[in-house]
Amino acid sequence: xxxxxDAMGGDNAPQAIVEGVMMAAKEFHDVEFILFGKEDxxxxxxxxxxxxxxxxxxxxxxxxxxxxxxxxxxxNASMILAAQAVKNxxxxxxxxxxxxxxxxxxxxxxxxxIKGIDRPGLMPTLPVVTGANQVFNxxxxxxxxxxxxxNILQYAILASYYAKFVRGVENPSVGLLNNGTEENKGNDVxxxxxxxxxxxxxxxFIGNVEARELLNGVxxxxxxxxxTGNAVLKTIEGTAMSMMKLLxxxxxxxxxxxxxxxxxxxxxxxxxxxxxDYSRYGGAVLFGVKAPVVKxxxxxxxxxxxxxxxxIHEMLNSHVIDDLVTYxxxxxxxxxxxxxxxxxxx
Amino acid sequence: xxxxxDAMGGDNAPQAIVEGVMMAAKEFHDVEFILFGKEDxxxxxxxxxxxxxxxxxxxxxxxxxxxxxxxxxxxNASMILAAQAVKNxxxxxxxxxxxxxxxxxxxxxxxxxIKGIDRPGLMPTLPVVTGANQVFNxxxxxxxxxxxxxNILQYAILASYYAKFVRGVENPSVGLLNNGTEENKGNDVxxxxxxxxxxxxxxxFIGNVEARELLNGVxxxxxxxxxTGNAVLKTIEGTAMSMMKLLxxxxxxxxxxxxxxxxxxxxxxxxxxxxxDYSRYGGAVLFGVKAPVVKxxxxxxxxxxxxxxxxIHEMLNSHVIDDLVTYxxxxxxxxxxxxxxxxxxx
Numbered sequence: 001x002x003x004x005x006d007a008m009g010g011d012n013a014p015q016a017i018v019e020g021v022m023m024a025a026k027e028f029h030d031v032e033f034i035l036f037g038k039e040d041x042x043x044x045x046x047x048x049x050x051x052x053x054x055x056x057x058x059x060x061x062x063x064x065x066x067x068x069x070x071x072x073x074x075x076n077a078s079m080i081l082a083a084q085a086v087k088n089x090x091x092x093x094x095x096x097x098x099x100x101x102x103x104x105x106x107x108x109x110x111x112x113x114i115k116g117i118d119r120p121g122l123m124p125t126l127p128v129v130t131g132a133n134q135v136f137n138x139x140x141x142x143x144x145x146x147x148x149x150x151n152i153l154q155y156a157i158l159a160s161y162y163a164k165f166v167r168g169v170e171n172p173s174v175g176l177l178n179n180g181t182e183e184n185k186g187n188d189v190x191x192x193x194x195x196x197x198x199x200x201x202x203x204x205f206i207g208n209v210e211a212r213e214l215l216n217g218v219x220x221x222x223x224x225x226x227x228t229g230n231a232v233l234k235t236i237e238g239t240a241m242s243m244m245k246l247l248x249x250x251x252x253x254x255x256x257x258x259x260x261x262x263x264x265x266x267x268x269x270x271x272x273x274x275x276x277d278y279s280r281y282g283g284a285v286l287f288g289v290k291a292p293v294v295k296x297x298x299x300x301x302x303x304x305x306x307x308x309x310x311x312i313h314e315m316l317n318s319h320v321i322d323d324l325v326t327y328x329x330x331x332x333x334x335x336x337x338x339x340x341x342x343x344x345x346x
Numbered sequence: 347x348x349x350x351x352d353a354m355g356g357d358n359a360p361q362a363i364v365e366g367v368m369m370a371a372k373e374f375h376d377v378e379f380i381l382f383g384k385e386d387x388x389x390x391x392x393x394x395x396x397x398x399x400x401x402x403x404x405x406x407x408x409x410x411x412x413x414x415x416x417x418x419x420x421x422n423a424s425m426i427l428a429a430q431a432v433k434n435x436x437x438x439x440x441x442x443x444x445x446x447x448x449x450x451x452x453x454x455x456x457x458x459x460i461k462g463i464d465r466p467g468l469m470p471t472l473p474v475v476t477g478a479n480q481v482f483n484x485x486x487x488x489x490x491x492x493x494x495x496x497n498i499l500q501y502a503i504l505a506s507y508y509a510k511f512v513r514g515v516e517n518p519s520v521g522l523l524n525n526g527t528e529e530n531k532g533n534d535v536x537x538x539x540x541x542x543x544x545x546x547x548x549x550x551f552i553g554n555v556e557a558r559e560l561l562n563g564v565x566x567x568x569x570x571x572x573x574t575g576n577a578v579l580k581t582i583e584g585t586a587m588s589m590m591k592l593l594x595x596x597x598x599x600x601x602x603x604x605x606x607x608x609x610x611x612x613x614x615x616x617x618x619x620x621x622x623d624y625s626r627y628g629g630a631v632l633f634g635v636k637a638p639v640v641k642x643x644x645x646x647x648x649x650x651x652x653x654x655x656x657x658i659h660e661m662l663n664s665h666v667i668d669d670l671v672t673y674x675x676x677x678x679x680x681x682x683x684x685x686x687x688x689x690x691x692x
Contacts, residue, residue: 022358071544085684092515100405103493127440129588129589129590129592130588131589142525145525145531145532145533145534145536146533146534156533177577179488179491179572179573179576179577183348185490185491186491186573187491188491188492189572190491190573210580211576211578211580211581211584212581212583212587214584214586215583215584215585215588216584216588224577225523226353226525226535227355227532227536227574228574228577229379230557230575231523231525231557231574231578231581232557232577232578232581234557234558235555235557235558235560235578235581235582235585236581237558238557238558238559238560238561238562238584239561239581239582239585239586239589240589241558242475242476242561242562243475243585243586243589243618244621245475245476246618246621246622247593247615247618249618250611250614250615250617250618251611253613253614254611254613254614256611257611258610258611258614260607261606261607261608261609261611261614262607263601263607264606264607264610265596265597265600265604265607267600268596268599268600268607269593269596271591271596272592272593272595272596275526276589276592299656317627318374329688339602
């Protein structure tokens, strides 16, 4: 398998990207990496070229570039050339830590949607705090600000496939994020989405779930519109960060006693921090396009680059996207036959 | 001033309610409390009857009652009689820790909206973690699942009045919760709300704010639709609870060293917990109805009852609702004159 890497995306590029790729290359001998970016800058950090190819380009998309304009105009940017490589079947997946909006746009416009998917969504894997080694997938966290009930149904199918074939969860449970657990709760979109999800046999829908229960592992997959999902993800991040800061202050502002207590707890507190650091599970997948397109935080370090490549490796190994393509194509065919037979009987 | 108290609402009623009222009665000699509920049960916890009146009723609304049905059928429930007392000008404000949906319904149907307000919203006061003694108001956190841009504009005016006259913030800043800080970000509702907020001279609109920055004190007032606000509030609560659990585990699962560290940090950690406990700032105001209607958590203890009554006392002292009534009435009059003069010129 071949992974196209945008070596210039993110705050720590190309160093963190190249070092992370080398960590992954050492472990995954079946992967060929194609690094797009400034060749000399990439070479500075490259210590072993086994299975690594560089495609030089001087152009790159910045984090503050307007996404659509950048994708249209910066034809030779590292991210765009990497996406083109996937489109041209020269690579099987795309990795970037760059401008999220531009990556979404490149995924949609260059790599293209799976036939039958109206709106690909952005899906991170998040930690369950109360369970051991448990995670859940949240979709969509912001690819689409305006979302129809039909989109949410598709998120549920996509994320269920991921949980089943990539994470190995048998019959993954799917919850709809809502403002109450009762069936009749919600706004106009979630009420209609509830009906669609309840009628869909392909998924294991368990009903409405509340945001308060997300980190308690209330479901293997939680679906929501991209606006709410974005707010929820950022609230989790903001609250966790604020609490770590409070905790730090509690240790450092409380004199010798606090510092000693902090020193004694150091190991446990760093374990706690690890538990919350969801970069271990990889990046956010732009799910619904024809190949794995995965994004990590702009502030990514080499470890998260490694974890994200491991995730892409698992996605490619599982053939989850091929399965989804088959599923949505056969669904579209079945619907076409239905429409045809209706016409005939009329 | 007279506060109507639903003495039977909440998990710890009537004990926590009555004990909290007595704490408040000791401090606020200008308040008369009218307690609605089972007289003998209330009297069990009542040690001083100065400024306290009891109105006996056997009926009460349960936490799992259907809100609208409960308000319509349980005419003699403690919450309903308390709301009737406000409507009949026998009381100036309503306090309850009972069924939130029923309280919203009672507020709307019995006490009634301020003229010119389409949809009252639910507004808690939340802690700013990084600042000293700073808080912010978030509105709406769930009174309305489906929200129009015009509702969000009204939330901004309402919450600004609260921040200014009850909290004493000069020229309170107002942020619109959105999926990015740039002006063009958002879904259909927030884009249109942005335009309305930017054009409103009555408020100090500072633009879009992200959920990640809420606890960092990004604005004095943050407005959002009730569906997103509900998800954000519950995510803050859920994340904070999960982290406290992690922290506890970090202390107790790490042997003698961890326990010793925990003991040394005990004071600081409990300060941290206090900082996050926003019941100190009172309850959530159903804002936009003709009197202060304030709700605390169902699991409330006497302290939060006391804090919420202090908040109602401040609201009544500030005359914030009278000011809002005047503002929206004069606005409606000005609009009527405008319509009239347009007709005349036609």
